[in-house]
Each structure stands twice: as C-alpha cells, then as structure tokens.
Amino acid sequence: MSRDPDSGLQRIILDTARQLLTTVGYAQLSMRKIANKIGYSATSIYLYYGNKDELVHALIDEGVDLLYEELKAANEKSKDPLERLRDMCVAYIRFGLDRPEYYEIMYVLHPEYITRYPAEKYRKARRNLEMMASAITDGVIGGKFESTDPVLSANMAWAQLHGGVTLLSSERVDKRFSEDTLIRASCSQIIRSLLVNPKSVEV
Amino acid sequence: MSRDPDSGLQRIILDTARQLLTTVGYAQLSMRKIANKIGYSATSIYLYYGNKDELVHALIDEGVDLLYEELKAANEKSKDPLERLRDMCVAYIRFGLDRPEYYEIMYVLHPEYITRYPAEKYRKARRNLEMMASAITDGVIGGKFESTDPVLSANMAWAQLHGGVTLLSSERVDKRFSEDTLIRASCSQIIRSLLVNPKSVEV
DNA sequence: CAAAATGATTAACACCGTTAAGTTAGTTGA
DNA sequence: TCAACTAACTTAACGGTGTTAATCATTTTG
Structure with missing residues (x-):
C-alpha cells in the first residue's frame, strides 16, 4: 500500500476522492463510486490504499x-x-x-x-x-x-x-x-x- | 407507523435499540442486530418504526x-x-x-x-x-x-x-x-x- | 526464453437499510 | 358456521457498502 505517491493512478484516485468529497460529501463517498468515476474496478484502489481509512487519512x-x-x-x-x-x-x-x-x-x-x-x-x-x-x-x-x-x-x-x-x-x-x-x-x-x-x- | 406506544414489541425494540446504542455505539447499531437480539426478523421493526431515522429519533x-x-x-x-x-x-x-x-x-x-x-x-x-x-x-x-x-x-x-x-x-x-x-x-x-x-x- | 513481478480484474463474503409479497393466526359479521 | 378481513410477522430480494482471494494479462528481469 501507498507506494510511489506519483504513480499515476494513485493521484487520480486521490483527486477523484477529493472531488467526490467536496461535491457529494463524506457520507456518499464510497470506494465503488470513486472506481466507477475513473473507470477502474473498486478493488484497484486497494493496490494504492490499504483501505478506506488510508484514503480518507490522505x-x-x-x-x-x-x-x-x-x-x-x-x-x-x-x-x-x-x-x-x-x-x-x-x-x-x-x-x-x-x-x-x-x-x-x-x-x-x-x-x-x-x-x-x-x-x-x-x-x-x-x-x-x-x-x-x-x-x-x-x-x-x-x-x-x-x-x-x-x-x-x-x-x-x-x-x-x-x-x-x-x-x-x-x-x-x-x-x-x-x-x-x-x-x-x-x-x-x-x-x-x-x-x-x-x-x-x-x- | 408508530402506533400504540405500548404495544409490547415496539417497547422491546426501543429498549433493545437503546441497549445496543449504549453498549456497541451508534456506528454498530443496525436494524438487523436489533432484530436478531430480540428474535424477530428485521422487517418487523418497520411495523413500528417507519425507518431507522424514526427509531433513532425516538x-x-x-x-x-x-x-x-x-x-x-x-x-x-x-x-x-x-x-x-x-x-x-x-x-x-x-x-x-x-x-x-x-x-x-x-x-x-x-x-x-x-x-x-x-x-x-x-x-x-x-x-x-x-x-x-x-x-x-x-x-x-x-x-x-x-x-x-x-x-x-x-x-x-x-x-x-x-x-x-x-x-x-x-x-x-x-x-x-x-x-x-x-x-x-x-x-x-x-x-x-x-x-x-x-x-x-x-x- | 523462462521466470517473476506488476497492474488490473472478477467473484465472492458478510454486512447494511429497505421494499414487496407471502404466510399464519385470530377476529368479525352475515 | 364459514367466509372475509385484519394484524403480526416472515422470507426473498434489491441495491448498496468495505474488503479479500483468486485469477489473468502484460511487462520486466535473470
């Protein structure tokens, strides 16, 4: 988890998470929604963030x-x-x-x-x-x-x-x-x- | 929803919800857990409370x-x-x-x-x-x-x-x-x- | 060229709130 | 008495959640 901070997808995930956070709010922020938005499967996020906690911590x-x-x-x-x-x-x-x-x-x-x-x-x-x-x-x-x-x-x-x-x-x-x-x-x-x-x- | 406040089961649901709330906390409070604890199906709760909101409001x-x-x-x-x-x-x-x-x-x-x-x-x-x-x-x-x-x-x-x-x-x-x-x-x-x-x- | 690492996927598990439809027992009325 | 109705409750299902395990290509390396 949390490898090279600039490995492309990781940055995209974080950007999308931030965007969802500020638009729909934390309550509606889900791994699957982030994944859908960027056209990846939800589990791909786990290649860059150990779990939802880690992502939110970022x-x-x-x-x-x-x-x-x-x-x-x-x-x-x-x-x-x-x-x-x-x-x-x-x-x-x-x-x-x-x-x-x-x-x-x-x-x-x-x-x-x-x-x-x-x-x-x-x-x-x-x-x-x-x-x-x-x-x-x-x-x-x-x-x-x-x-x-x-x-x-x-x-x-x-x-x-x-x-x-x-x-x-x-x-x-x-x-x-x-x-x-x-x-x-x-x-x-x-x-x-x-x-x-x-x-x-x-x- | 919310018929006679003392119709037995309604009281039991509220009591159990309160007990779960104070023991495991709100984050772990679910309709299914309440139901399991009292030996009813989760949907039975909906006969007395329109949804989880109503129950929490109580x-x-x-x-x-x-x-x-x-x-x-x-x-x-x-x-x-x-x-x-x-x-x-x-x-x-x-x-x-x-x-x-x-x-x-x-x-x-x-x-x-x-x-x-x-x-x-x-x-x-x-x-x-x-x-x-x-x-x-x-x-x-x-x-x-x-x-x-x-x-x-x-x-x-x-x-x-x-x-x-x-x-x-x-x-x-x-x-x-x-x-x-x-x-x-x-x-x-x-x-x-x-x-x-x-x-x-x-x- | 074979082996290993990388980056992604699909399927699945165990939850969640909620709805629709079905069942069962008890009461009412003709 | 017996059909109709009602109340109380259940099962099955939908769409959603976080997360894990297994798998499959593709690329890199020895």
Whole structure:
C-alpha cells in the first residue's frame, strides 16, 4: 500500500476522492463510486490504499494543510498578537463553514476513525493549535493578554471555535442569529477572555 | 407507523435499540442486530418504526429528556444564578462524556439526520438552552452578570461546552490536560465572560 | 526464453437499510 | 358456521457498502 505517491493512478484516485468529497460529501463517498468515476474496478484502489481509512487519512492530510495555510496567512497579516489571534479565529471558522466536508473528516468524524490516524500526521495537525498558542503567548509577553497557561487557553479557544463551527454548520444553533453575528460573538468571546483590560471591546 | 406506544414489541425494540446504542455505539447499531437480539426478523421493526431515522429519533428524544433532567437538577441546586449556570455547565459536559452515544446522536450526527428531526421535538430540545439563558438573565437582573443578549450568550456558552465535549470525547484535545482541568477551564471561561467583575475568579 | 513481478480484474463474503409479497393466526359479521 | 378481513410477522430480494482471494494479462528481469 501507498507506494510511489506519483504513480499515476494513485493521484487520480486521490483527486477523484477529493472531488467526490467536496461535491457529494463524506457520507456518499464510497470506494465503488470513486472506481466507477475513473473507470477502474473498486478493488484497484486497494493496490494504492490499504483501505478506506488510508484514503480518507490522505484527504484529512490535505485538509490539515489547507487549514494551516489559511491560519498562517491570517497569522502573518498583522504584527499585533490580538489582531493575529482574531484573524486566525475568523479564518478557522470560515474554513469550517466553507469546507464542511474537509472539516467533517478532520474534526467531526467518529473517534474510532481518528484513533487510527497515524501519529506523525497528528503532529502536523497540532501545528495549527500551536500557532494560536504562540499568538497568545506573544500577547501575554506584550502585556495585553493574561493567561496562566497559553496552551490551555488555546485549547479553550479551539473548543469555542469548534463548537461554533459544528453547531453553525449543522444548523443546530438559533436561527435568529446570523452567521456573521455568531462568528463575531465567538471571536470577541475568545479575545475578551484573554484581555487584561476587557473594557476595550473593539473587536 | 408508530402506533400504540405500548404495544409490547415496539417497547422491546426501543429498549433493545437503546441497549445496543449504549453498549456497541451508534456506528454498530443496525436494524438487523436489533432484530436478531430480540428474535424477530428485521422487517418487523418497520411495523413500528417507519425507518431507522424514526427509531433513532425516538432515542434522541430519550437523550433530550435525560439531559433535561440533569440540567434541571443542576439548575435547582442553588438560587445563585452564577452557581446555577456553573452547575449546569458541569452537568452538560458530564452528560456528554458519560453518555457519549446519546450525545453523538443528539448533537454530533450528520446534519442530514437532524434535518429530518421533527419540529415539535426541536422545541423540546431547545428547553435545555433556554434554561441556561434564563440563568444568565437572572444573573444580569441581579447585577452580577453583564450581557447585551442573554440568548446569544447562552449560545456562546453552548458552543464552548459542545466544543469541549466533542474534542474531549474524541480525544482530539491535548492529553497533557486532564479531563477535570478542561472541564474546570471551560466552565470558568464561560462564567468569566459573563461576570461584571471578572477579578473574582473563584469558580 | 523462462521466470517473476506488476497492474488490473472478477467473484465472492458478510454486512447494511429497505421494499414487496407471502404466510399464519385470530377476529368479525352475515 | 364459514367466509372475509385484519394484524403480526416472515422470507426473498434489491441495491448498496468495505474488503479479500483468486485469477489473468502484460511487462520486466535473470
């Protein structure tokens, strides 16, 4: 399984899987559908991916990179830790709402699934959280933020963001509030919880 | 479908479905397994539940009631809005972690699923959030809390709690932090975001 | 040239939700 | 009493799923 990454068919499989994922969603993504679409038999996929897990893990990988790029761009837009954090929060939620299929396989799918996710890839996924943690740390150093444990704070921020994304995109949240209202509220909630002087709520 | 709720077999089906849900989890819950366990054919279930959705919705219903009882108990333990809210937050997270299968079908499962969830049941599910909102409102009236929109604040709190539950129970969260640490941090995060005077962080 | 490796296939297994048709037993009404 | 009807349940089947084993060409290598 998983031989030369560029051996033609493997790339085609991954491309088709990605396309199906983003069009019909994970629930409708099947080995047979991928195979049909490219004119191969379903079992051919198993020559390049040991099982469906491996294939989805490859897609998760892409999602992690995609999110990383978004977060990095947000993080580099400004020098101010507060703005960096705020922009990253917005970028995170936007990613979750704009690419729900990626978000689903990355962060929503069954725990069983993620258990089998290789440890090395785990580390890459953690970069994203670390980037937020370092913005918080910078804010603390700069005296604008207050946090006894920036990593814990980053995890709390993540929980807030993740909860927001999932409740929003599953339409479980109160429809009286617009998407924009909820995004703003989430971000200012996170920022305010870190500010030394929360009176300045110009988020 | 869904005739007399107490027509014997219907109850047995629901009981067995619940038992399978809590033992093997939703992913392993199938019509055929339920049927096998009670010695009937799978199609017999369709005499009492139109499809798997209906059956799962009945289970979701139970979960909603279960959570409601927990939240109500927490809400009635004290008169102080802050304590009420704090206890409800803890109760919510505990429910999510102690009954992950219920929590999954209630709040994690595919959006498609919840779309088909009947509107009347939706209302019942909303009671839970309203109870938190009213504790916040009481806190605002009492002058301890600050919130321009208690319902929005309740939704933010919910997002934080939901994010915490899902990240924790899917073990996506940093393992350096104990479950207890994360629960405490989530709750104090929520409370602090509402306090007029956040200096008193004795949560 | 024969042997081995490569890349793909077909057939099959064991599941899944669901539908249609059939069976069996019990009740009702003329 | 006996035919008609109804309720409760079953079997068979459809189309779908992930996955494995066996097979068949084709190409590469010794």
